[in-house]
Amino acid sequence: MAGGESGRGLAGVRTRPGALRGRGAAENPGGRFERLSLCWEEEAGQAANDTAPGPKTLFLRDPARTILCRNDSPDVPFDVSLNPYRGCEHGCSYCYARPTHEYLGLSAGLDFESRILVKQDAPALLRCELSGRGWRPQVVAIAGVTDAYQPIERRIRLTRRCLEIFAEFRNPVAIVTKSGLVVRDADVLQELARYDAAMVYVSITTLNRHLARVMEPRAAAPPTRLAAVAALADAGVPVGVMVAPVVPGLTDHEIPAIVAAAARSGARCARTIVLRLPHGLKDLFAAWLERHVPERRQKVLNRLLEIHGRRLNDPRFHTRMRGQGIYAEQIESIFSLACRRAGLSRDAPTLSTAAFRSAADPQLSLFAPD
Numbered sequence: 001m002a003g004g005e006s007g008r009g010l011a012g013v014r015t016r017p018g019a020l021r022g023r024g025a026a027e028n029p030g031g032r033f034e035r036l037s038l039c040w041e042e043e044a045g046q047a048a049n050d051t052a053p054g055p056k057t058l059f060l061r062d063p064a065r066t067i068l069c070r071n072d073s074p075d076v077p078f079d080v081s082l083n084p085y086r087g088c089e090h091g092c093s094y095c096y097a098r099p100t101h102e103y104l105g106l107s108a109g110l111d112f113e114s115r116i117l118v119k120q121d122a123p124a125l126l127r128c129e130l131s132g133r134g135w136r137p138q139v140v141a142i143a144g145v146t147d148a149y150q151p152i153e154r155r156i157r158l159t160r161r162c163l164e165i166f167a168e169f170r171n172p173v174a175i176v177t178k179s180g181l182v183v184r185d186a187d188v189l190q191e192l193a194r195y196d197a198a199m200v201y202v203s204i205t206t207l208n209r210h211l212a213r214v215m216e217p218r219a220a221a222p223p224t225r226l227a228a229v230a231a232l233a234d235a236g237v238p239v240g241v242m243v244a245p246v247v248p249g250l251t252d253h254e255i256p257a258i259v260a261a262a263a264r265s266g267a268r269c270a271r272t273i274v275l276r277l278p279h280g281l282k283d284l285f286a287a288w289l290e291r292h293v294p295e296r297r298q299k300v301l302n303r304l305l306e307i308h309g310r311r312l313n314d315p316r317f318h319t320r321m322r323g324q325g326i327y328a329e330q331i332e333s334i335f336s337l338a339c340r341r342a343g344l345s346r347d348a349p350t351l352s353t354a355a356f357r358s359a360a361d362p363q364l365s366l367f368a369p370d
Contacts, residue, residue: 019291022217023054024091025109025284026291031102032279055114057089059152062117067125067162068140074317077348078174081144082126084158086117088146090178090219092205093288094245097145099279108280113218116152123161130169137353140166142175149179151218163188169358172197172351176242178204178219180228186235193237195355199348201271202229203242204258206251214292226265233266238349241267243335245275248303248327250296255331256338263342270344272335274323275304277312303327 020026069081087101091113098108106115119125129135142148148159166173167188172195175182182189182200192198206212207222220228232239241262246252259270277285289297301312307323308314314323322328339346 019214020054020110022091023110023113024093024095024215024217024288025098025113027284027287028107028110029280029283031105031107032099055110057114057116060115060117062086062119064119064121064125066129067119067122068129069144071144076141076144078139078141078144080138081141082122082148082162083143083145084119084122084148084162085146085150085152086119087112087115089113089116089150089152090147090216092178092216092219094205094215094247094275094277094281094285096245096276096278096281098281098284100145102280109284116150118152118156119158120156122158123165126162126165130165130171131358137169137171137356139172139174139351139353142173143177147177147179147219148175149177149181153179154181160185160188163192166197167191170195170197170355172199172353174199174201174348174351176201176203178202178216178225180220180224183228183231186232186237189232189237190235196349196352197355198237199351200232200237200239201242201348202226202232202239202262202267203244204262205243205245205247206254207257207261208254211251215288226261229262229265229267233268239267240269240271240344240348242271242273244271244273246272246331246335247275247300248307248331249299250293252331252334255334256341259335259338259342259344263344267344269346269348270335270339270342271346271348272331273321274307274328274331276308276314276321276323277304278315279313282312 018026067082069083071079071081086104088095088097098112101108101112142159153159163173163185170192173192189198189200202225204222204225205216209221212222229239229241241258243255243258246255262270286297286301289300304312306325307328309324322332
């Protein structure tokens with residue numbers, strides 16, 4: 001498939017000594033609020049050419065009292081989001097959300113992908129918030145920070161149960177995910193789509209399976225994500241692709257192939273974001289580059305510095321997601337041309353709140369649990 005062609009220049013990507021099997025990070029640095037840190041070390045006597053087993057994932061109860069978060073950033077197209085999990089087992093090496101674990105006294109490294117907080121009360125909290133007098137019907141983004149369809153979701157179905165509540169109220173939702181598991185919920189998304197109240201973006205960073213395996217170790221393989229796009233499109237659910245994050249000097253050459261593959265699979269639209277490395281993610285991603293693509297490490301970091309004003313993360317609104325300068329302009333031009341050639345819109349379908357039903361609607365009680 002297209003991934004074999006687009007990734008030809010990276011055929012040497014592999015899991016190298018020092019990496020941990022199934023993990024995007026190999027370090028557990030202390031957070032910026034902590035004085036102490038724990039380090040994951042290789043077991044004594046391990047062969048130099050082997051990779052160590054990563055730490056087991058622990059799932060911890062998150063005693064959240066609310067489930068909907070408000071956003072005031074002009075750089076994201078939503079005001080409210082829902083995240084059933086904190087931390088993400090997908091373990092993407094570049095994830096901008098990694099530093100959020102530091103607010104919990106945990107590390108942005110291995111802790112982020114192996115210490116997952118589960119908001120077990122999410123469905124009940126959501127029903128309460130949508131039923132409240134102060135709720136104003138609006139689009140809710142699912143997985144604005146961490147992936148709502150990470151592996152644990154297959155078993156405990158928190159995201160599924162929240163989607164069913166959104167369908168009861170007919171409140172519109174927009175989902176971003178790297179998982180093929182979203183297809184499981186096509187029936188609920190179909191119901192929402194009847195009222196122009198559902199949109200799914202599948203995130204595809206690369207079509208190169210080898211690169212994806214080490215960069216996004218527990219996320220779905222690229223063909224699985226494209227299959228999810230096709231399945232959702234066939235089900236009548238509006239679906240697009242996030243070509244994100246674009247890693248300059250590593251994945252930017254794949255933009256046309258990703259957009260074309262998405263269009264063939266039935267995507268309606270596409271968006272893109274350039275990689276940024278806030279807080280401790282700078283060192284974590286630099287270490288990942290050194291382990292897996294050392295010959296490209298300096299090129300990638302230099303390009304990022306050029307794009308973000310001699311920093312690896314420009315926190316300013318309006319520029320932090322796309323960057324500035326010649327390389328940012330090249331990425332934008334390549335992406336725009338790829339979308340035009342593939343016939344993909346860069347604008348998502350407008351979602352509607354017209355069909356929203358309040359808790360006072362007697363028909364809504366038909367769906368409520370006994």
